[in-house]
Amino acid sequence: MSRWLPIYIRLVVAIGVAVIAWSVPALGAMPHPFVWLLFATLALLTGVFTMKAASVSYTVSVTDTFFIASAMLFGPAPATITVALNTGIVSYRRRHTWERIAFNTAAPAFSMWVGAQTFFRLAGISPLAQGDQPIATLIVPLLCLTGIYFVLNTGLTAAAIALDLRESIARIWNMHFRWLSVSYLAAASVAFCLILLIQQVSLAAAAMVLPLLLIFHVTIRSSFGRLEDARRHLGDMDRLYLSTIETLAMAIDAKDDVTHSHVRRVQAYAVALAHAMGIVDDESIKAIKAAALLHDTGKLAVPEHILNKPGKLTPSEFEQMKLHVDVGADILSLVEFPYPVVPIVRGHHENWDGSGYPRGVSGENIPIGARILSVVDCYDALTSDRPYRPALTDEAALEILRERRGKMYDPRVVDAFIAIHLDVEVAADAPHQRDVLQKITRSRTAPAPAMRQEPAAASMSGDVLAFVSLARLASGEITLGDVFALAAKLMRDIAPGV
Template sequence: MIAALTLLTGSFSVKDASINARISISETFVFVAVLLFGTPAGTIMVLLEALIVIFWMSPIGRPFHRLVFNLAAPAIALWIAATVFFLFPGIEPYSLHSTPLADLILPLTAFTGLYFLLNSWLVAIAVGLETQQSAMVIWWTRFTWLSVNYFSGASVAALIVTYMRELAPSALLIIVPLLVVSYLTFRTAMGRVEDSNKHLSELNRLYLSTIETLAMAIDAKDQITHGHIRRVQGYAVGLARHIGVTDDKLIKAIEAAALLHDMGKLAVPEYILNKPGKLTGLEFEKMKLHASVGADILSAIDFPYPVVPIVRHHHENWDGTGYPTGIKGTDIPIGARILSVVDCFDALTSDRPYRPRLADDEALRILFERRGKMYDPLVVDTFARVHTIIAPEVGVDLPTGALDEITSSIQTRETTSLPPIEDIAAGTDAIITLYELARALAHQPNLIETGDVISKHLRRLVPFAFVVLYQYDDATDELIARHASGDLAGLTRALRIPLGQRLSGWVAANRQAILNSDPTLDLGDLARAFSPRLRSCLSCPVLLGEEQLVGVLTLYSCQSEGFTEDHRRIVEAVARQSAQAFKSAIEFSFQ
């Protein structure tokens, strides 16, 4: 009878999606079996219950090691707890000797508590290892409330064996309704908890999506480090887990802080962010403000995890020489220590206008030079060991579309905007101009005349004050100004820019356009000599095919943010159309 009831109640289990497990209400008859017949009988009942849950309720898709664990863990827990139970003086199976209920209370409480602790902790540890979360957090949040199920089952079992030595059919009229009510109550409560967890999960997903959108918009302001925050996020979260961070809230804080750590760049002028050379003392002081300003901005948001301290202190140094507060050692939040290392590594291994990217080995060498001075030695050592493992996690892009609209709106000025690019492509003027350019280039082998044709047709579609067409010289790895149109044409003749330096050199090295940057970063004092002063520039690589670099086409404007995203697309189209003609003109002129 007990075995049948165990099998029956074991089949009515409730799934806890948070730990991917099923919980049944059959503990009552497990306790009955132990009280009546001893430890072996109770262990057999637990195995029967586990078999029902495993093979009847979810027989497909479970790894063998998990099946073994699900069978062994509850059986071992019950065997140990029942053995301890029968060590109490005067406690024997009821089939051999009846124990008064008053004498049973303390031993049964100890038995139930030990069984619950062993069983729940074994499962919590297994789930923690599988999900890389803290077993203590899992146990406290997911299992402590299940103790009610254990103790209520033990109480009912004590009443059954004390007052109903044999489970007569008439006794089922009392027991079954109680179990049905218990099961339905349990199932309803679990359903509400699951619905609440789903709602919280959805809110968290939307919350993080909002953060990501904001972060990408901020990232777009700094064109030189575009995409930096998403790479840093991947490194930071992966490194945190390898270091041993298991607190889910701290992981989420690091995940959000990695996206938002450059929030304070909103307060830094763009000419500083995009400057290709070393910052002056005053410029560096302005740049240093971004850590505290970003933290102050984020302080207005009631984050459910400690994001603000990580953002505020991600430029602190291990020896106390960092900013903004100068704290040192373990006083720096672990999230900030992790973020500072991966932030530096990504910066070193990314192209900059003033230098090409460094190899991973060279970047790691620099990190080790700063180990114990700027960076936590443990964080540096762990990162050096696992960076190749966590690197594949980097590069997961956010969805485009709406984000592209947001980021492009930061870089462009609506007051000078053109119609959408689809309208431009369909516009008669644009079609005619591009067609005429193609025809004109076909008959201009001379480099000077080719440059004149390009600038003449380009001016019809894009307003600019000055334009320079640079040739890439692979022998010297430099850009050479071969044609210029405007008042500074004579001054820029034969201007040379090493690949990777200044704005045009960075564009050439990265095959990526730059929009509305400061012309002084490209031309230096020449930009100030122009009257009125040049205030923005648009630089685009001239590529033959996908990768062959022919040169760079750079336009300069006297207007602040004088170019739009549509202007960039037009210049890119002209550069593609002109690449072969420009290459042929160079070969003709210098043959």
């Protein structure tokens, strides 16, 4: 949550309270108070039939019809009070916190007040309950009222959600609120019909509009149901694909005797560090998540005796080890990721002073995602058991990061990581995952039965092909059946005894 969110909420509430306080005295001069009370009561009754968008903290109902009609008939003040009463009661019934009730009351009330004031300034008339007006001249002002009410009401809510989630306001609004414009326009249309019936026939004749409101409510509820079903389905498929990729990536890690869950820890550290450094756009976060998971894919091209050598690598062995960066980046470049994964993978062994590999890039020319990944990957490697040494203590690992600060690693990234690393929560392996991975490791280290030796090049090409297809899964270009088939092959290649 952003530190600006409480300030923003208090500011909106203060403005809303001021508008409501201004509106209350104006009720005394309102024409036809009993008719207004009827509209306010209908708004409260229809407020019972609200529908919540599960993806965000927002509700939709047919009450906007009575809000807009109240504004046109009785003026800005009565409409503002009607909106405030309705939204406050609905929020209270949903057992929201007092802070949230205050915001949910103030933001719509302020939005309606601004919209209604604009309506009467453009129309140049008094409230319609005081006398008949040419209805055709009110269409443009009505559209302006509806548009301002919609943009302000949804925009204020989207801003609060964006501050809470540390995401872009425009992205939140486009994804979750833009489509509600149809609902607001429909409410304005029904309100226009309601006003027309009242002016041309009678208040009793306006009751003919009520069935339209029922149809409108049923239509919106049906649309919400389909949207939420689609959202849940996409979420379930996304979790299924990601868990499949993560499990297979962890299985590949078993080729290099690292502690299980290495990629999961690196991913958790990288995402937390990115947020701490102010990276909030969804595309960059997804790129860092994917790169953290896939950054060592190129180790498929490195022989196991080099990966797991207990001593120092020879110069020729180190040159072969360095190939894994370009190999991994080249494999992933075959996948059309919708976010920049490949530059992060290709740059995660570059150094701040330009002494890294494979390109010798330095400073700000290294992608920020790669700078983040290099620090968290190093920290996790230092604090994990390796074939050539036991795990270092947290303080010893941090001291190494401090020594490399400004040389290998971006100083800002190191400082931010040291500040937040203890607060990062990493989900533990599920027992069945841990058992499978341990079985793979035991099978790899067990003496292999005598068998015909396959050419090394063929074995490596099979591994690379399997991971290319795995990477294609990350971008949604492969079926789940293909994934399980490739998974079986990959398991056989890594652990022939499983």
